[in-house]
Amino acid sequence: MAIKAFSRPFTQQESISQEAIDAAVEVLKSGRLHRYNTVEDELSEVSLLEQEYANYQGSKYCLACASGGYAMSVALRAAGLQPGESVLTNTFTLAPVPGSISNAGGKPIFIEITKDLVLDLDDLSKKANSSGARFLLISHMRGHLVDMDQLMKIVNENNLILIEDCAHTMGAQWGKQKSGNFGLAGCFSTQTYKHLNSGEGGLLTSNDEEFMARAIIYSGSYMLYERHGASPKAEVFENIRLETPNYSGRMDNLRASILRPQLGNLDNNVERWNERYQLVESKLRQVKGIEVPVRFKEERYVGSSIQFRIPGISNSEAKTFIESNKKLGVELKWFGNDDPNGFTSNHKSWKYVSSQELKKSDEILSCLFDLRLPLTFTLVDCSHLSEVIIECAGQLLDQ
Numbered sequence: 438m439a440i441k442a443f444s445r446p447f448t449q450q451e452s453i454s455q456e457a458i459d460a461a462v463e464v465l466k467s468g469r470l471h472r473y474n475t476v477e478d479e480l481s482e483v484s485l486l487e488q489e490y491a492n493y494q495g496s497k498y499c500l501a502c503a504s505g506g507y508a509m510s511v512a513l514r515a516a517g518l519q520p521g522e523s524v525l526t527n528t529f530t531l532a533p534v535p536g537s538i539s540n541a542g543g544k545p546i547f548i549e550i551t552k553d554l555v556l557d558l559d560d561l562s563k564k565a566n567s568s569g570a571r572f573l574l575i576s577h578m579r580g581h582l583v584d585m586d587q588l589m590k591i592v593n594e595n596n597l598i599l600i601e602d603c604a605h606t607m608g609a610q611w612g613k614q615k616s617g618n619f620g621l622a623g624c625f626s627t628q629t630y631k632h633l634n635s636g637e638g639g640l641l642t643s644n645d646e647e648f649m650a651r652a653i654i655y656s657g658s659y660m661l662y663e664r665h666g667a668s669p670k671a672e673v674f675e676n677i678r679l680e681t682p683n684y685s686g687r688m689d690n691l692r693a694s695i696l697r698p699q700l701g702n703l704d705n706n707v708e709r710w711n712e713r714y715q716l717v718e719s720k721l722r723q724v725k726g727i728e729v730p731v732r733f734k735e736e737r738y739v740g741s742s743i744q745f746r747i748p749g750i751s752n753s754e755a756k757t758f759i760e761s762n763k764k765l766g767v768e769l770k771w772f773g774n775d776d777p778n779g780f781t782s783n784h785k786s787w788k789y790v791s792s793q794e795l796k797k798s799d800e801i802l803s804c805l806f807d808l809r810l811p812l813t814f815t816l817v818d819c820s821h822l823s824e825v826i827i828e829c830a831g832q833l834l835d836q
C-alpha cells in the first residue's frame with residue numbers, strides 16, 4: 438500500500454497569542470518603541486523582559502539584544518577577547534556561531550563532535566592544551582547537552598572562560614541546573630525558529646557584574662544603563678562606561694512585549710515539544726539502520742527538532758533519500774552536503790576560517806539528517822512523518 442504524502446509545513450510556527458498581540462498593540466499606541474523611551478520611572482517592556490528572563494533563568498543579570506548572534510559576539514568582547522585570539526567551539530553548529538567569533542575579532546578552533554552530536558571531550562582537552570586558547574564558546578547544537586560535569590572539569594583544569602550558545606537549549610537543564618548557567622554567560626535567541634518567537638532577538642545572561650556592565654554599554658545604552666531591568670549597580674559602570682564602545686544592538690519594546698507572555702508558556706511548550714520528539718524518536722528507533730542520538734539521563738532537553746544517522750550511507754544515497762522524503766512531503770536537512778543549501782552548518786562552507794581537519798565530525802555529518810518539529814504539528818502528524826521517513830529508509834536499506 439502506497440503511503441500518503443505528508444502535507445504540513447516544517448517552518449510554520451504557532452501564531453502569536455491574543456495576549457501578546459494586545460500587549461504589542463499597546464506599545465504601538467504609545468508610540469514609545471525604543472527601550473529608553475520611558476515616562477517617569479516606568480520600566481520599559483524590554484527592561485521587564487530582562488527581569489523576567491533573569492528570573493526564569495535564575496541568573497542575576499540579563500541583557501535583551503538584537504539577535505542570538507549579537508549576544509554571542511558581545512559576550513566574547515565583554516569577556517575580554519583580544520583581536521586574533523582563538524576561541525574553541527563545536528564543529529557542528531550553525532553559521533552565526535563561527536560568525537560571532539569572527540565578528541568579535543577571534544579565530545574559531547573547531548572541536549570534533551561525537552555520534553551523539555555533542556563535543557568530543559578528548560578532542561577538547563587536547564586542543565585546549567595545544568592551542569592555549571582562553572575561551573570556549575560551546576554550542577548546544579540541536580539541543581544536545583554534553584556531559585556537563587565532565588565538561589566543567591575540563592573547563593576548570595584549563596582555566597577556560599565558558600560561554601554557552603543556548604539557541605536550542607532555552608528551557609533545558611542538566612540535572613537541576615539550567616543550560617546557560619554553567620559558565621560566564623548564556624546566549625539565547627528569540628528568532629522565529631527558536632523556543633520564543635519575536636522574529637529576531639537575543640538574550641544574554643550572566644552573574645558577573647563587570648562582564649554585564651560591559652555588555653550593556655556595548656549594546657548601545659546611551660549611558661541610560663540605570664533604566665535596565667536586570668543590570669549591575671550604577672557604580673559598576675564607573676570605569677567601564679567611557680572605555681567601552683557602543684555597538685548598537687538593542688532590543689525594542691515591540692519585540693519584548695510579545696516575548697513576555699510567551700515566556701510564561703515556555704515550560705508548557707517544552708512538554709509539548711518533547712511529546713512530539715519522543716513519539717518520532719520511538720518510531721525511528723525501531724528501524725534497523727537508523728540511529729538516533731543517545732541522551733544522558735541528567736539531560737532535560739527540549740525536543741524542538743530531531744536528528745538521526747544512517748551510518749554507511751553514500752552521498753548519492755543520501756541525496757536520493759532526501760529526494761524521496763521530499764516527494765512525500767517530508768523536508769529533511771542533511772549536513773553532508775558540499776554546498777550550503779538554505780542554511781550552513783558545515784565547517785567546510787566557512788571559508789573565512791582557516792581550514793581544519795575534522796575527519797571524525799565529517800564522517801558523522803555525512804550521514805546525519807535533521808528535521809524540525811514545530812508545535813503546529815499534531816501527534817498524528819508526527820506519526821505520519823515518521824512513517825514517511827521509515828518508508829524511504831526502507832527503500833534505501835533493502836537494496
Ligand SMILES: *Cc1c(COP(=O)(O)O)cnc(C)c1O
Nearest residue numbers: 504505506531533602604626628
Ligand atoms: C539560531 C542560532 C543562533 C542564533 O541565531 P540568531 O539568528 O543570530 O538569533 C545561534 N546558534 C545556533 C546553533 C542557532 O541555531
